[in-house]
């Protein structure tokens with residue numbers, strides 16, 4: 001695939017674009033920039049906690065997945081477009097971007113010789129064009145409004161104007177083509193940002209919370225550690241700086257990602273030269289992938305690998321005295337975000353979101369299984385590997401002690 005070619009169904013582009021987009025994302029995902037979104041995280045946390053509480057007051061079980069997904073989506077929309085949009089606008093974006101994500105498999109065939117498939121599969125093409133049009137109708141007005149706001153603020157970052165992902169896309173000069181992104185390309189890239197970040201983080205959140213419900217002792221240990229940091233500030237939320245003081249929370253998140261990585265494989269990679277891997281010859285341009293889940297479950301590397309045991313990440317002697325390195329730069333024991341050049345560009349952001357939301361949900365509420373419910377950890381493959389029986393829980397506000 002050259003830099004001009006793209007995957008027709010997903011609308012994503014080849015290696016050169018990937019590199020550009022990675023640079024753009026690292027600008028928006030730089031730790032100092034991530035910090036400037038703390039108001040957004042607090043806003044979304046309040047929405048999430050309020051929704052959970054309202055639901056729990058009805059006495060019905062809380063089906064957490066839709067709440068988590070909506071919260072993650074709101075947050076990424078804000079990082080993407082820079083403005084707090086109305087709930088209706090956010091829902092419209094969610095519908096159009098999700099439709100494309102969920103139907104991408106059925107359009108993959110259109111990548112094979114488009115001139116022929118345009119005749120053979122013209123109904124599929126029509127359907128794809130319609131989905132893209134619907135997405136444009138919702139996203140283009142937002143992109144144009146952001147361009148206008150950006151021009152008006154003359155690029156100055158003030159308290160009210162925080163850089164958004166769309167700003168970096170609008171600014172970029174494409175070095176080879178000597179032009180800027182056109183609107184259609186910006187629509188594709190913003191949509192990819194939202195899709196890549198929502199299901200992955202939501203899935204991880206659900207698996208981690210399911211284990212905390214299933215194993216109340218682990219939940220209680222986590223809550224006590226949070227309490228030792230937060231003291232009697234029951235009304236306060238755990239802030240980002242507090243997260244560094246709660247090592248058990250980090251251990252719970254890492255164990256969740258090891259035991260239940262949202263993707264059991266990474267994206268397909270391509271070899272740049274003939275090579276031998278594990279005794280198998282792989283020709284240049286061959287497609288390869290990595291068995292992410294199996295690495296995290298390897299009994300040669302992990303003791304009792306199928307047991308949910310966050311303590312394993314507290315024993316630094318297992319990691320040569322250092323904190324566990326998720327990037328795999330020293331050694332690869334698990335790789336839920338991939339490793340190397342293609343590692344997930346949002347690893348830092350995703351970890352922060354997981355720690356922040358899990359920490360605060362446990363700090364504010366006690367989570368219990370529904371009466372007679374044993375919490376099944378059976379899996380199902382969707383866009384990510386999700387819980388076959390989505391988590392339902394009974395939640396109650398923590399009592400002061």
Ligand code: HEM
Nearest residue numbers: 196197200201204262266267336337338342344345346350
């Ligand atoms: C728990 C959450 C997440 C997990 C487990 C995860 C995992 C991954 C994995 C395994 C890859 C493929 C790496 C490879 O092919 O070697 C990837 C790529 C990617 N991720 Fe994430 N991710 C998460 C969150 C996010 C978020 C929040 C965003 C955006 C805001 C994001 C954006 C992307 C993008 C754009 C790519 C494609 C990079 C490329 O094409 O080279 N991810 N992620």
